[in-house]
Amino acid sequence: MSRINDVGGMAGFPAIVEEADEPRFHADWEAHVFALNGALIKRGVYNLDEFRDAQERLPVEQYLAASYYERWFAAITTLLAEKGVASADDLAVGDDSAH
Amino acid sequence: MSHDSSLISAQVRHVEALLEQRGLLDAGEIDTRIDEFLAGGTPANGARIVARAWVDPGFASRLLADANGAIREIGLSMAGGLQEQRLKVVANTDGEHNVVVCTLCSCYPIALLGPSPGWYKSEAYRSRVVRDPRGVLREFGVELPAGTQVSVWDASAESRYLVLPRRPEGTEGLAEDELAALVTRKGLIGTAAV
Amino acid sequence: MTPRTDRFAVGDRVRTRTVDVDGHTRLPRYARGAVGVVVQPAGVHPLADDRARGVSGPPQTVYHVRFAAADLFGAGDHTVTVELWNDYLTPVEGP
Numbered sequence: 001m002s003r004i005n006d007v008g009g010m011a012g013f014p015a016i017v018e019e020a021d022e023p024r025f026h027a028d029w030e031a032h033v034f035a036l037n038g039a040l041i042k043r044g045v046y047n048l049d050e051f052r053d054a055q056e057r058l059p060v061e062q063y064l065a066a067s068y069y070e071r072w073f074a075a076i077t078t079l080l081a082e083k084g085v086a087s088a089d090d091l092a093v094g095d096d097s098a099h
Numbered sequence: 100m101s102h103d104s105s106l107i108s109a110q111v112r113h114v115e116a117l118l119e120q121r122g123l124l125d126a127g128e129i130d131t132r133i134d135e136f137l138a139g140g141t142p143a144n145g146a147r148i149v150a151r152a153w154v155d156p157g158f159a160s161r162l163l164a165d166a167n168g169a170i171r172e173i174g175l176s177m178a179g180g181l182q183e184q185r186l187k188v189v190a191n192t193d194g195e196h197n198v199v200v201c202t203l204c205s206c207y208p209i210a211l212l213g214p215s216p217g218w219y220k221s222e223a224y225r226s227r228v229v230r231d232p233r234g235v236l237r238e239f240g241v242e243l244p245a246g247t248q249v250s251v252w253d254a255s256a257e258s259r260y261l262v263l264p265r266r267p268e269g270t271e272g273l274a275e276d277e278l279a280a281l282v283t284r285k286g287l288i289g290t291a292a293v
Numbered sequence: 294m295t296p297r298t299d300r301f302a303v304g305d306r307v308r309t310r311t312v313d314v315d316g317h318t319r320l321p322r323y324a325r326g327a328v329g330v331v332v333q334p335a336g337v338h339p340l341a342d343d344r345a346r347g348v349s350g351p352p353q354t355v356y357h358v359r360f361a362a363a364d365l366f367g368a369g370d371h372t373v374t375v376e377l378w379n380d381y382l383t384p385v386e387g388p
Contacts, residue, residue: 041181052203086118249370253376
């Protein structure tokens, strides 16, 4: 079924906004998320289509509320849990006893 | 758009540490990848391609027929990312203006040009430009004659796209590097004339 | 492996599939069930729909397919060229 990412031709989104002097990343963590995704795909933990799929499967309200790299990070943690790399508990901050 | 930056920063650091513990990341690997990426992709690469095409018709022909091969002639490549991607260059002419979008996500030649601008990734641009490109281009300050054919390219599969803008009038005396300085990132996407 | 022969030639008219698949796909909704013209082959790749499910299908030709905006949206004098896997396409007979 058509997913939230499939927006071509849809009406109702806000106006297009250009950001003056836009930096390549808006925060250090965005660059880290970008690099982390590349590293995991290169290692074969998941592939690029699985990564896109994981973004598209985010709950719609979360997808629309999230920034671009917040979506990426949500997809990465979703896939790490689904692939059995780490449990959701391990992935959550605040559990420094992860082992 | 940015919510609690300190919280997500901590979350990302935590996941990186966890992956290092489990042998899925090497220490320093993320920093190295970031440095390599930032050093590799820049819109200046696209501007160099365009300027060479403007001064060298043979290069322009090769660029339109096989962009990956042509850009190797000037030391550039589409292999800087996860794998070499096919580059498709589309040329603006007197009668045709091209504009590029990825309606399904945000496909863009990042290994060559660096990260795409925020507006390119926005639902606003991606939803509208396939349906009303003239209206979108007008908002970007590009007013096209009614007789100009508008061609939208949706990067829905494995190719990445670059628009070859028309060489501005009155630039006959300029050197190649001066021509490159005229080319903007928006010109390479098709939301500016040059 | 035997050399593959492209199923479509430049200039062929094709119709995109109408099925609204339950999963990842790279056929945009706005181009579903539409008739367009093959502009150029764009390489050979496994179907993205399969890869997203962790399945590695055989590589197949991907094509640039051009649509008239009026055929997609009922209005507009522009064209939209979409890059589509062979499996998304069926031939359209006649002129």
